[in-house]
Amino acid sequence: VKVRIVDLGRVPALRSQAAFHGVAHAMGRDTPDTIVLVSPESPYVCVGFHQEVDKEVDVEFCRQQGIPVYRREVGGGAVYLDSGQLFWHVIFHQSRVPPLVEDVYRVFLAGPVEAYRAMGIPAYHRPVNDIQVEGRKIGGTGAATIGEAMVVVGSLIFDFDYQLMARVLKVPSEKYRDKVYRSLTEYLTTIRRELGERAPTQEEGKRILIEKFAETLGAVVEFGELTERERQAIAEVERRFATEEWIFQGGGLPKRGVKIAEGIRVAESAHKAPGGLIRATVRVKDGAVDDLTLSGDFFFYPPAALRDLEAVLAGAPLDEGALAERIRAFYADRAIQAPGVLPEDIARAVLLAQDGPAS
Amino acid sequence: VAFVNACELPEELYYDVERDVWARPDPDGCLTLGMTDPAQTRAGRIVHVRVRAVGKHLPRGRSAATVESSKWVGPFPMPVSGEIVAANPLLEKDPGLINRDTYGSGWIVRVRPSDPAELADLLTGQAAVQRYGAKIREANVLCVRCADPGAAGGERS
Numbered sequence: 001v002k003v004r005i006v007d008l009g010r011v012p013a014l015r016s017q018a019a020f021h022g023v024a025h026a027m028g029r030d031t032p033d034t035i036v037l038v039s040p041e042s043p044y045v046c047v048g049f050h051q052e053v054d055k056e057v058d059v060e061f062c063r064q065q066g067i068p069v070y071r072r073e074v075g076g077g078a079v080y081l082d083s084g085q086l087f088w089h090v091i092f093h094q095s096r097v098p099p100l101v102e103d104v105y106r107v108f109l110a111g112p113v114e115a116y117r118a119m120g121i122p123a124y125h126r127p128v129n130d131i132q133v134e135g136r137k138i139g140g141t142g143a144a145t146i147g148e149a150m151v152v153v154g155s156l157i158f159d160f161d162y163q164l165m166a167r168v169l170k171v172p173s174e175k176y177r178d179k180v181y182r183s184l185t186e187y188l189t190t191i192r193r194e195l196g197e198r199a200p201t202q203e204e205g206k207r208i209l210i211e212k213f214a215e216t217l218g219a220v221v222e223f224g225e226l227t228e229r230e231r232q233a234i235a236e237v238e239r240r241f242a243t244e245e246w247i248f249q250g251g252g253l254p255k256r257g258v259k260i261a262e263g264i265r266v267a268e269s270a271h272k273a274p275g276g277l278i279r280a281t282v283r284v285k286d287g288a289v290d291d292l293t294l295s296g297d298f299f300f301y302p303p304a305a306l307r308d309l310e311a312v313l314a315g316a317p318l319d320e321g322a323l324a325e326r327i328r329a330f331y332a333d334r335a336i337q338a339p340g341v342l343p344e345d346i347a348r349a350v351l352l353a354q355d356g357p358a359s
Numbered sequence: 360v361a362f363v364n365a366c367e368l369p370e371e372l373y374y375d376v377e378r379d380v381w382a383r384p385d386p387d388g389c390l391t392l393g394m395t396d397p398a399q400t401r402a403g404r405i406v407h408v409r410v411r412a413v414g415k416h417l418p419r420g421r422s423a424a425t426v427e428s429s430k431w432v433g434p435f436p437m438p439v440s441g442e443i444v445a446a447n448p449l450l451e452k453d454p455g456l457i458n459r460d461t462y463g464s465g466w467i468v469r470v471r472p473s474d475p476a477e478l479a480d481l482l483t484g485q486a487a488v489q490r491y492g493a494k495i496r497e498a499n500v501l502c503v504r505c506a507d508p509g510a511a512g513g514e515r516s
Contacts, residue, residue: 049425049432050407075432099498100401101431128403128430145433252451253407253427 003217004032004224005210010083013044014238017070020089020153021241022234023226024146029093032224035213036089037206043082043161045069045168049144051078052251058170067168070241071249074144074153077259080168084159084190086202088112088209090152097150101143105129108152111213112139115156118208121194130262136189137261156205157190169258175293176268176281183260183283183291257353264290269352275299275340280349289316289323289350301337308334309346318354323347363492366396366502369462373481375438376491378420381462382438382481385469389444392423393466394435394457397495400502403428405454408435410446410468417441419477423468426457439477441470458505 008019016038023034044067047056053069056078062069081087090108097104109125116123116131116138123139126132131139131154141154166181191199200208214221226234240246257267263286271278276298283291292310300306312330316323327343330336361368368374373382373390379398382390399405410424417423422434423443447466449456456465472478482490495502 048427050409050427073432075427075430099397099500101403101428105430143431145431252409 001217001219002032003213003219003221004034005221006034006036006224006226007206008036008038010039010041013040013042013068013081014070014241015234016040016081016087017044017046017072018234018237018241019226020091020151021073021146021237022232023089023091023230024149024151025237026227026230026233027091027093027147027149029095029148031093032222033092033096034090034224035210035221036087036091037209038087038089039083039085039202040081040087041083043067043080043164045078045080047071047078048076048142048253049073050075050251050253052253052255053248054170055251055255056170058168062168069247071247073146074142074151076140076142078169079140080161080165081155082161082164084161085155085157086206086209087153087155088213091149094145094148094150102128104143104150104152105141107217109141109154110216112154112156112209114212114216115205115209116191118212119191119195119200119205120198121191126262128262132261133189133194136187138189138191138194140261156209157188158199158202158205159192160184160188160190162188171258172268173279173281175295176266179281179283179291179293180258180260180266183258183264183266187261187264263287267353269349270296271345271349271352273298273341273345273349275338275345278341278345278349280346280353282350282353284318284354287318289313289318292350294346294349298341299337299339300341302334305330305334305336309336313350318351320344320347320351323350361488361492363488363495364499364501366400366491366495366500367462368396368488368491370484370488372462372487373478373483374487374491375436375481376487376494378436378438380436380438383466389469389471390439390441391466391469392435392438394426394461395491396461396502396504397491397498397500399457399461399465399504400500402426402433402457403430404505405457408450408454408457408467410450411443413443413445415443416473417443417470419474423470426467435467437470438481439470439472440474441472443468444471445469455505 020036123133129141143152162184171177257265268281278296281293324343324347379395407427419440424435
């Protein structure tokens, strides 16, 4: 098997996103299977194919900061990208990849996983599509069928601007933003954080990645250039991606909080109980409450006990009966007075954050 | 109904085996289209479907809708050339219908074919089961259906 490596180096933000789309759209049966490597010169935000920009991204903040927002033809959530990440885009003809998407990920995530390992980071593939190290994510990936190509995208994360990532997202409250920020720092790691001074340079990391892609795919890699047809396709994608019509097109994908890593999600809900509005900002980890903040305009006595209740619910499974039971026991134990806010109401608020739209 | 590797292939339907699309001819000459059982299996739990505008005329192979699952995005290709006359309104609220009832309430679009000659390329009955069955076995796909969310063990996320 032969794989063409197209190393674009550092390019403008729009080009870094448009390049793999163009290569994919131009792909035919005779096009060599290709891996594009690229890093954006300047930061930008990228939303998933079916997301609604206004619901996901603080567009006004991005405008003020000069951070462009683009939409990709790959699914998933809004992400922040900058030169601290080296992006790899695998573009194979769909006839030359496994039929099941799970297997596509297995085949193509092996390269980046082995690259991290070669650097000294004990990374592994957590299905379906995370790369993790000790329960923390060190690379999200996505897949799409674009034209005749199967595309898998991801990055080696050298450095990450956690603060800016949390800032560019549209969130219902600052409490929520804070929880997203803390969750990112807790559950997303980088090469720098794992290796400190021993971290390789991006050039070195790139060399390792190419080597490991070749090894894991059993392929001979050849460095190649974009063809004229591909350049034209990229130019066309750039024109389309820069239009307001494309960027702001209606989404429709329901907002379900912010996914931090596989199995970890931050979301917020509001439930109107007879005693007032209960707002629950929840981090869910593998189907259980991982971290919870309760607020609202209801009466709760003694007030300090609300923080204790949050702590008591940590680790509780997201099951209405189980949650209500824990809260009932807490109410009895601490002689809580909360007129019009029953244990079931609080349980409901927490569950809504799991299920419902986050804002 | 025929089954191959647990993939359901109703014999009365028509199939574009290469594109993994089923078609049901309606009395008015239109076709109701959807993803086949192997296609919904491959996609996984579908979270969103966006259908192109009603009235749009599309050539065979062009994408009539984009489908997003929790791990993949891709096109839903036209098995024949034609005009989109309707999109399944139920999918907006519940795109998971494609996973649970792909040959029924999980249909995606209705189209009015513009080139009757193309209909002959779709396979049905035993011919379809044979050709599709061979493809399923070769790809080694084992079909799975999502449980109804109301039922015990239904997937949640």
